[in-house]
Amino acid sequence: MKEIKNFIHQNKERLINELIELLKIPSVSADTAYSQDVIDTSEAVKLSLEKAGCDKVEICETDGYPIVYGEKIIDPNLPTVLVYGHYDVQPPDPIELWTSPPFEPVIKTTELHPEGAIFARGACDDKGQMYMHVKAVEYMIANNCLPCNVKFMIEGEEEVGSVNLKTFVENNTEKLKNDVILISDTGMISNQQPSITTGLRGLSYVEVEVTGPNRDLHSGLYGGAVANPINILSKMIASLHDENNHITIPGFYDKVEELSMEERAEMAKAPFDIEEYKKALDLNDVYGEAGYVTNERNAIRPTLDVNGIWGGYTGEGAKTVIPSKAFAKISMRLVPNQDWEEITELFTKHFLTIAPKGVKVKVTPHHGGQGYVTPIDSIGYKAANMAYTETFGIPAIPVRSGGSIPIVALFEKELKSKIILMGFGLDSDAIHSPNEHFGVFNYLKGIETIPLFYKYFVELSK
Numbered sequence: 001m002k003e004i005k006n007f008i009h010q011n012k013e014r015l016i017n018e019l020i021e022l023l024k025i026p027s028v029s030a031d032t033a034y035s036q037d038v039i040d041t042s043e044a045v046k047l048s049l050e051k052a053g054c055d056k057v058e059i060c061e062t063d064g065y066p067i068v069y070g071e072k073i074i075d076p077n078l079p080t081v082l083v084y085g086h087y088d089v090q091p092p093d094p095i096e097l098w099t100s101p102p103f104e105p106v107i108k109t110t111e112l113h114p115e116g117a118i119f120a121r122g123a124c125d126d127k128g129q130m131y132m133h134v135k136a137v138e139y140m141i142a143n144n145c146l147p148c149n150v151k152f153m154i155e156g157e158e159e160v161g162s163v164n165l166k167t168f169v170e171n172n173t174e175k176l177k178n179d180v181i182l183i184s185d186t187g188m189i190s191n192q193q194p195s196i197t198t199g200l201r202g203l204s205y206v207e208v209e210v211t212g213p214n215r216d217l218h219s220g221l222y223g224g225a226v227a228n229p230i231n232i233l234s235k236m237i238a239s240l241h242d243e244n245n246h247i248t249i250p251g252f253y254d255k256v257e258e259l260s261m262e263e264r265a266e267m268a269k270a271p272f273d274i275e276e277y278k279k280a281l282d283l284n285d286v287y288g289e290a291g292y293v294t295n296e297r298n299a300i301r302p303t304l305d306v307n308g309i310w311g312g313y314t315g316e317g318a319k320t321v322i323p324s325k326a327f328a329k330i331s332m333r334l335v336p337n338q339d340w341e342e343i344t345e346l347f348t349k350h351f352l353t354i355a356p357k358g359v360k361v362k363v364t365p366h367h368g369g370q371g372y373v374t375p376i377d378s379i380g381y382k383a384a385n386m387a388y389t390e391t392f393g394i395p396a397i398p399v400r401s402g403g404s405i406p407i408v409a410l411f412e413k414e415l416k417s418k419i420i421l422m423g424f425g426l427d428s429d430a431i432h433s434p435n436e437h438f439g440v441f442n443y444l445k446g447i448e449t450i451p452l453f454y455k456y457f458v459e460l461s462k
């Protein structure tokens, strides 16, 4: 495929500048202050699909942010690839830690990106990776080498749980009919070693509230005589892990799929340097569940983490007070076979049980989703591997990721096709963090690799 290389070479500036324009719109789905920007971004995505040569492009309204749908059907008898991605982004906070403003994209070099990386919120997750598909299809249509049909479904609520996409998929199974679902919203091992994500963790996200006295109290007059909700909440949270860092919620591990020693040995072959890992995070040591190594702890094992905790006085100076309430946001990453709704129930029941009489506890579920694993002998996986092998000069390694894309399991259930997770980001690209970036190399490599996936998928489907 010399042609695609030429196309990228000749259009490099334009490909980068178009992505930069898209990154300038702050499509933060979690914060209603940005709602017009999120809507504007859906319009920009629609225009890009029209420009790419899709025949039918629609903004599909939902109860939340719109889904952009586009298609190019060249022959109903040929296979159809459904591309999924998201145009919404995480909030940029804490904004003061960005070295350049999150919605004013700039290209800077880093140790891992000597050719430069685009710094902006959403550069990697997921505008940059989604846009690679738009540009790859644009290339294929313009050069008459699109070998099959393609459909796009780009949503604006992934970062807040894809609540309305679920209904959209359930109500549009015919429209979304496909032979394979292609997603670039994950990462790969390194720019020298591509990998294909074969698993995602599920998620259960809850918020807890502990109430003690009906008002904030003087900590001298009442201290020692009533339950302090923050003390209690801290104790309750601490008790959720035992000394081996196992989660103590009864029934939590009942359905966890245990990997065989062979499977674990296979996983251990992926290149990984624990010293570099610690150095990159400024850690003296790693931490986690006894009996498992780092790459198992963050991929094939379920976890429970506090994402935020608050209550009482946090302002300047000291105020002596026993707060009336304490709060925490808690997420549990789940592995295949664990059902997120069941886990949410187990958590709720347990959390209410361990509360002492002196406080009231409320648990509010936020959102969740099932985990996902996919075999490596499907046509889609093979096509992806052939594509990576050709553009990177080395086969891809299958890797189970610790992240979640809750809608993926639903895609398989409703649309009955395999999902191929062709990610081009790096773990160090700082998604969800200050200074998110996406390598120019990665962006262009994605555009180069995607058309090969189509080519090999159609060949293998014959």
Ligand code: BES
Binding pocket: 125, 126, 158, 159, 160, 161, 162, 185, 186, 187, 200, 203, 401, 402, 403, 404, 405, 406
């Ligand atoms: N693209 C990420 C998920 C991801 C990143 C998976 C890297 C694997 C590797 C996605 O946008 C995301 O952030 N998902 C959320 C869940 C969602 C419900 C907010 C997550 O994993 O926290």
Ligand code: MN
Binding pocket: 086, 125, 126, 158, 185
């Ligand atoms: Mn994403």
Ligand code: MN
Binding pocket: 090, 125, 159, 431, 432
């Ligand atoms: Mn994300």
